[in-house]
Amino acid sequence: MSEGHDHAPHNHAGPAHGARVTAGSERRIRTVLIMTAGYAAVQAVGGWLSGSLALIADAGHMVSDAAALLLALIAYRVAARAPDAVRTYGFHRLRVLAALANGASLLLLVAWIAWEAVSRLREPSEVLAGPMLVVAAIGLAINIIGALILRRGDQGDSNLRGAMLHVLGDLLGSVGAIGAAIGIMLTGWTLLDPILSVLVAVLVVRSAWGLVSESIRVLLQAVPRGLDARAAEADLATLPGIAEAGHFHAWTLTDESSVATVHVVPEAGADPLALPALVASRLRERYAIDHVTTQVDPPGALVAGKH
Known part of the structure; x- marks a missing residue:
């Protein structure tokens, strides 16, 4: 190929490598991380006490989100480091890796929810609809606030989009839990809990796969x-x-x-x-x-x- 010959001139044109990492995006993710981690503990306890798979699944989702958000914050800090003699493009690709981890963790969680739901369908268990409804309603409010915080950030940032997808997944999980709680209260049919958990998982998996596939596309230099x-x-x-x-x-x-x-x-x-x-x-x-x-x-x- 011609690259192996002495061909002159060879010139670069354009701005410096790398994209900006905004303090606003970092601050938004940090705020949502604190909210997510705090509510995950509340939701886990509420799910265990009420026997609700929808709450337990959503609590696991929240824990996964908290870990993913923490990873995103770490990626922001590392990505902000200046390029050096070895990594001449800088560290911005770590943001893509963090987005890939976010999507992959969400897909794994969806698989776990589906597995647990099938077990519950085979062997229904008691669900306390009252506590389940209260905890799910609190979760819905927190997720709406978190989504609004992230929505006002830079939507061109893959980590911010990944965080937004996680929060929207949590929001859908809370909606599913509220629907299951109300349905159980009205009908006594506890199978609504695992059924709605699966429906939420199906809604989440599409967004998660989009994030994973786009990250892979970038890493493969398409x-x-x-x-x-x-x-x-x-x-x-x-x-x-x-x-x-x-x-x-x-x-x-x-x-x-x-x-x-x-x-x-x-x-x-x-x-x-x-x-x-x-x-x-x-x-x-x-x-x-x-x-x-x-x-x-x-x-x-x-x-x-x-x-």
């Missing part, structure tokens, strides 16, 4: 969503002064930053030093790629690099 790499490469070849473009690669660095590399061949008489800025400008304006590395090759190098 092209940013909505970008057609071949079309972008062909578009660059139409720029004035460029005869050919090839070896185009693009990937997401962080929530707010995309990176691309490309090789171009200048037209006869064109100034090769002007091409990197031209390429960077096109990719930034048309494809929202903010960091571009352009290598200018001599005629014939791109064809040779394909073999």
Whole structure:
């Protein structure tokens, strides 16, 4: 490939690596962490005393959320560290790892809820609907407050989105527990508790899988969503002064930053030093790629690099 040859100039264009980690996002997650951890203890005790699977499952969900939020806070602190000679892109990918852990933990919890629900369906157990309703109502209020706090933050932040999904999952869990409690009070049918727990789990799993799949996509350095790499490469070849473009690669660095590399061949008489800025400008304006590395090759190098 042409990268192995001496091709000059090789130039970078675009802002510094990395995305900002806002103090506001960190503060919001810290507040919701305290609320979540505190209520998880209350809910666990309430679920145990009332015999409610919906409350126990939601308490486990809250504990999982508290751990995930703590991981997100740690990721924020580490991600804020400046790049060094070894990690030249900085530590922002830790935020993606934290988002992946959030989604994965939520999927594991959904599997546990489903398992417990099947056991309860086979062997129904007594549920005290009154205490269950009170605890679930308190949980609903706390989750609504937490969701409002996170919703006002930067929704481009994958960790904030992950925290939001966890809180929404908790909110749905509280709604399910309230519905189960009211149904049991009216009908005495305790099977409503595990049934509604499964319904809540189904609603949560879709969002959790979306978070996991998007994190994996970023870690595998797939092209940013909505970008057609071949079309972008062909578009660059139409720029004035460029005869050919090839070896185009693009990937997401962080929530707010995309990176691309490309090789171009200048037209006869064109100034090769002007091409990197031209390429960077096109990719930034048309494809929202903010960091571009352009290598200018001599005629014939791109064809040779394909073999």
